[in-house]
Amino acid sequence: MQFEGEHLWIGTTGHIFILVAFTASLLATIAYAIAAAKKDAAEKYSWIKYARVSFFIQCAAVLAVFGCIFYICSNHYLEYLYAYKHTSKELEYKYLLACIWEDQSGSFLLWSIWHCVLGIILINKTKEWEAPVMSVVSFAQVFLAMMIMGLYILGTKIGNSPFVLTRNEINGPIFGRSDYLSLIKDGVGLNVLLRNYWMVIHPPVLFLGFASTIVPFAFAYAGIQTKRFGDWIKPVLPYALFSAAVLGVGIMMGGKWAYESLSFGGYWAWDPVENASLVPWLILIAGLHTMVIYKATGHSLRASYLFTILSFIFVLYSTFLTRTGVLGDTSVHAFTEAGKAMNILIFSFMAVFTIASLTLFFINLKKIPAIHTEEASSSREFWMFIGSLVFFLSALFIIAKTSVPVINAVLGTKMAPPEDAEFSYNKVMVLVAVIIGLLSAVTQYLKYKSTPSSYTLKKIALPTLIAAVITGLLAVIYPLTYYKQGPGFLVALYFALFASIYSVVANASYIWSGLNGKLKGAGGSIAHLGFTLMIAGMLISAGNKEVISVEKFKDFNIPMGIDPLTKQQDIASENINLIKQVPKKMGPYDVTYLYDSAGLETGKRFYHLLFQKKDSATKKITESFVLNPDVYLMKNNNMSSNPDTKNYLSHDVFTYISYALSPDREKDTSSFKVHEVTNGDTIFYSKGYMVLDDVIKNPASNKFNIPLTGPAVTANLSITSNENELYKAAPMILIDSMGINQIDDTVYGQNLYIKFAGVSSDQKKIKIAVKESEKMIDFVTLKAYIFPYINLVWIGLVVMAIGLIMSMIRRANMSSKAGAITLLLVAAGMFYMFLLAN
Helix, strand or coil: CCCCCCCHHHHHHHHHHHHHHHHHHHHHHHHHHHHHHCCCHHHHHHHHHHHHHHHHHHHHHHHHHHHHHHHHHHCCCCCEHHHHHHCCCCCCHHHHHHHHHHCHHHHHHHHHHHHHHHHHHHHHHCHHHHHHHHHHHHHHHHHHHHHCCCEEECCEEECCCCCCEHHHHCCCHHHHCCCHHHHCCCCCCCCHHHCCCHHHHHHHHHHHHHHHCHHHHHHHHHHHHCCCCCCCHHHHHHHHHHHHHHHHHHHHHHHHHHHHHCCCCCCCCCCHHHHHHHHHHHHHHHHHHHHHHHHHHCCCHHHHHHHHHHHHHHHHHHHHHHHCCCCCCCCCCCCCCCCHHHHHHHHHHHHHHHHHHHHHHHHCHHHCCCCCCCCCCCCHHHHHHHHHHHHHHHHHHHHHHHCHHHHHHHHCCCCCCCCCHHHHHHHHHHHHHHHHHHHHHHHHHCCCCCCCHHHHHHHHHHHHHHHHHHHHHHHHHCCCCCCCCHHHHHHHHHHHHHHHHHHHHHHHHHHHHHCCCCHHHCHHHHHHHHHHHHHHHHHHHHHCCEECCCCCHHHCCCCCCECCCCCCECCHHHCEEEEECCCEEECCEEEEEEEEEECCCCCEEEEEEEEEEECCCCCCEEEEEEECCEEEECCCCCEEEECEEEECCCEEEEEEEEEECCCCCCCCCCCCEEEEECCCCEEEECCEEEEEEEEEECCCCCCCCCCCCCCEEEEEEEEEECCCCEEEECCEEEEECCEEEEECEEEHHHCEEEEEEEECCCCCCEEEEEEECCCCCCEEEEEEEEEECCHHHHHHHHHHHHHHHHHHHHHCCCCHHHHHHHHHHHHHHHHHHHHHHC
């Protein structure tokens, strides 16, 4: 059958490029492996040239595949399952990239693209290390190409192709028609949770972090393969520092996305997918410190090998956890199962690299040089190693708890998660924060080999005193209020807060006194300062998070909200019902649900909430702002809620809708009746009458207290009931960034809905639409928090990343000009991203 309207050429082209990428990466792997084994310089270089050509061809093919997918998605070629599943014509153009990496194949392709970029850099920079290092990168590219091949070999499907046709993958009678495309009006569209600014930039940054961990791994392999067991440390340090910076930023970008798009009221919930990305970073940080120890003293080379290898292995393990569906029942944002054959392929990717690297490491363990003399307990390297060990053990703790579903599946056990999963992590990680804070404060004042105790005490005395005073003042002036887990845990939080503040002060002091303000060598101290500032921000913002949406539901005859995250009836004390246009006290604010409006995408509705703070004495408004949380109201009556946040330097006001009435849930049989009137005219309804007093253009104020950002017209009406009760109504027409909005007024005592419906055809009268209804009054259920000093978290992240990049620049021996430009671009880019999001 000849199908009408299909664009088969682009899919065929894309599939050919996938095969080219696979073949070229396989040839590059073989050529680089042969080159690494050759002793003769001329012969080695000949194979390297062949490998480079193959690798560059593979890079071009991978980029071409990406271009083909983007072309299919941007043109909404729904004959391709990729476009049908992930795009829709209503989707904003900026989310087309997010559509690509929402899918399994797109995320693997993104990973492969970053390997291409890193590979090109390595070819130009690694010199004698190129062959063994690039053999590893090229081998990983072979597996990533297989992930998107979609070929059947001996009846087994290898990978999932992004170019499969919808009619070949979905059974349906319409696919028996040659004109089936005329019957498919639109695609399914991007997951509503991913329609967020951060999901456009978070996955590329995170996958760059994941991809970059292969570089230290490859250098570790090269060190063993060439028997130059310690020589790889110096050239790999800049890459490891870059990887730590990018992966750390990528993880916290995910936290920022969760903060803005997931309604669990925060940026971190120890979700298994979050944990799976955090573990490689923790191990990489441990490896960074042991590399620095080895470079300075010759100690910890074996530990450097192990941590470097494990950081990449756990990247592969996190891929296995998140891409095979094994976490589907325990994670808020885990990917669904990819299929048995694909799961086997992902497992094979992990198993091959894990078994090969660990076997190679342990076979050569005794050959790897080690200094068998004990480090002095007063030496810097001793406590740096202790800190590395703490990072490593905390990573093992997190991954062990995260892997419970895998353990249950493999061993047939039925271990259940703890009743309070979040606290089960927090009670351990608070202890880790205490240890890391103290170590990062004190260790830098120690010298390698040995340090006189009098020297150390003299150096840390003032920072210790300052940190103690600051912590004491906070305990009195701004105490932590996290009483949920009892006084013991609260005391532990104070210890962690002191340790974090201590590290911030001590590192700042070390930059000033120990380094005499010389920022060139201050990268490590700045990274420590940023990291512990971030921890302090987490402790304060989480410890003093205040729920301001407090209400006793028993006082109101309105249904209680269903939390869109847990899908369970929410805690009454943490939700508040807002009747439309009726102000209600909420913490320090009077909050009014003004109106709702439809978004550009089907099912999306914005709820416009006015927050006002008044002076207690004068009752004058001292602060006013509007938040616009939105929900996607699904056809199955489920909803997905996206928060909105008002950002201040000292705190955030965080809100999301936990329950909203669906416009289609209750059909209102009554309808609006339109009346054309002018000033002084009367409109009658069943329970009384109303008179149009006047029409005001661009009023200075309005009864809804809506900030007017564009043209507006208000119709003022006086309403008199048959019982001589008097009411006022003032429906509006408002033009703002959302478009033209008709702001209806509601007189609940008379069950009246009044709309400013426009003007008459002769432009001499206005149209007032009146509806009498018995329908349930319009309301929303809101959840709201105040997050104090949460900006410390984001500022700490930026400072930490800048410190790591500064260390990278120094270790890479970049020129002052190149280093300054690099640092400036990194800092400007990060600040721009966070400012744009806020």
